[in-house]
Amino acid sequence: MERKRLLTASPETTVSKAAARMARRQVGAILIMENNQLIGIFTERDAVFRVIARGLDAKTTRLAEVMTASPQTIDPDKSFGYALLLMHEKGFRHVPVLENGSLVGIVSARNALDPDMEEFAAESQRRKQILRERE
Secondary structure (H helix, E strand, C coil), X not given: CECCCCCEECCCCEHHHHHHHHHHHCCCEEEEEECCEXXXXXEHHHHHHHHHCXXXXXXXXXXXXXXXXXXXXXXXXXXXXXXXXXXXXXXXXXXXXXXXCEEEXXXXXXXXXXXXXXXXXXXXXXXXXXXXXXX
């Protein structure tokens, strides 16, 4: 679960501003909050399918118009595997984590890649070292 990368916005934020903030933070989703309550989520896929594909103007379209309202959430006591299975079954890539109704994090499909990417990088470095030793 990511806590440090939580990115939130109001429903009145424009898609353009939200996308710029997502790009700066290098995240694929922004959580839409109103009165300290999660009311929606907007993802990079929403930007493509709900904004660009429909020919909407990102500078004037508000997140409230194109977000997924009342997104599926999980409790922090659920396992990572549970979150991945839920995302797979429901066809989304991000699931907010709520504890007693308060936003505490987000799990993304990208989280599943992180350990594999670390292993890949380590294996790559190991192979480079072996090649250097053979030279």
